[in-house]
Amino acid sequence: MTDTQKIYELWLNDINGIGGATCKQLISHLESAENVYNSSYKELISIPNIGEFLTKSILNAKNKLDNAEKELKLAEVNNTRVLTYMDKEFPKRLKMQKDAPYLIYVKGKAVGLNASKNIAIVGSRAATNYGHYVTKRIVEKLSEIPGVNIISGLAYGIDIHAHRASLEYKMGTIGVMANGLKSVYPRVHQKTVNEMLADNKSGLISENSMLSLPDAPKFPARNRIIAALADVVIVVQAKKRGGALITADIANSYHKDVFAVPGLITDPLAEGCNNLIKYKKAHLFSSIEDILTEMNWSRDSNSSNQMSLFQKNNLTAIEQKITKIIFDHPLQIEEIAIQTQIPLPKLASLLLQLELKGVVKLKAGNIYTLN
CATH class of the missing domain: 1.10.10.10 (Winged helix-like DNA-binding domain superfamily/Winged helix DNA-binding domain)
Incomplete structure (x- = not known):
């Protein structure tokens, strides 16, 4: 896709009131974002489910093409790729979900976006030393299975320990951000991010424009991408309510397999995991064998992504x-x-x-x- 096409894609993606599903619908009828830009009122209003409000939003946004051009230049300066769902590199698992974004930003090699086995590891930001230890042990054991890539949200606690353990055990790891890729949030994780960007399999992705700052609504939206990218979601430590449980609920709605590490009934950081198991929203996780059995995965080191x-x-x-x-x-x-x-x-x-x-x-x- 040329830079000109990318500019129109970014323009379309940035129109107020138009989400991923609407972008895809417009493209399916008009074939390209450039054609959407050049469409008349009559052409737009005739598309099913594109009513008066969205039609006017599109027409009123035609003076914002310069903003899209600036956005693309900013992405390029920051070594960030812009991918739409039509690009071959766009994650296949994400593309399968109806609420997937139309466009994502990718920084680093991030080969793991389409790894043969993606496992998300999430949990409390206030994780204990035990949670950190369990996370590291899980990643260590997963490193014995060919083709596994780790997904998480780069947050404090379980997330960042999952990323760091992945790098330690030479596994690909993808950080899904709730802000634009111009900056790292939290800032204290910059060193880990640098290591991820230097790794051939790892990287960062976000659906947010380059300069976007993190705010409350962006985190649940980020969690849906984590769930979509994963074949399996493992919740290590979680309170009764929190982001990790949102990720688990979304994963269940996507028909993904969810596992939860059980904990003491007196421990507030175990309440979320125990409830997931109690209400049959997650399998009990006791060892990697639980995942291998449920997912029909093999430890065979000779497996290949190019099987005939x-x-x-x-x-x-x-x-x-x-x-x-x-x-x-x-x-x-x-x-x-x-x-x-x-x-x-x-x-x-x-x-x-x-x-x-x-x-x-x-x-x-x-x-x-x-x-």
């Missing part, structure tokens, strides 16, 4: 079952679910894993076929 049909013995039994069915007949996900008797949310996750490994691909008509 002739290497399918490296797949888990359930992945081989899906592959065999698709080999016989390319099918839609609902048909695969009927034949395998795998629930749709779980099957969607498994098919995504196979897609990331290069085994299957999604074609027009939502039909899965072998790659």
Whole structure:
């Protein structure tokens, strides 16, 4: 995508009252952000669900193209890439969610955005030494599983310890920010951010413009991106209410697997985790084996992201079952679910894993076929 196209994308994304879903709807009808910019009142008002208010907002924003140009230059000066959902690099897991942003900013290599296995580790900002210890132990054990990348929010407590442990054990880690990527928040985490940006697999992402400051509404919005990027969310320590529980709730709404580390019933920092388990909103986490069993993941160090049909013995039994069915007949996900008797949310996750490994691909008509 050219710089000119990016400018129009940034312009569209910045219009007041227009979110990710509306941006995608406009693009689906008009094919590009530049065409949206050049559209007339009559063309815009004729698009389903684009009423009078949004039409006028778009038309009134046409004098703000210079702002988008400045934003792109600011991103480039700060070594930040601008990705829309049409870009190949845009995270596949994020693209699957209806409330995904239309556009994100990415800093660093951030190869882990489309890693074969993404695990989010979140928890209280007021985490104890025990919480820090558990987080480090979890990351250490996850480092033994090929292809795992760690997602978190760069906040105080569990988040920053998850990032630091990931770097220590040579794993990719992605920090999802609630502010623009021009600055680091909290500032005291700048050293860790520098290490993440220097790592080939790690980096930062945000849906907020470069100069955006963190405010209360941005944190729950940030949490939905953490949940969307992850295959699994692990909550280590959490009070009765807090951001980690918001992330867990969103992950459940996305049909992601959530695990919670249990704690003492007298410990306020364990109340959130214990309630997640109690009300069946999370699996009890006692070891990495819990995740391997639930997700059908293997410890096989020979697994590859470029598997071919002739290497399918490296797949888990359930992945081989899906592959065999698709080999016989390319099918839609609902048909695969009927034949395998795998629930749709779980099957969607498994098919995504196979897609990331290069085994299957999604074609027009939502039909899965072998790659």
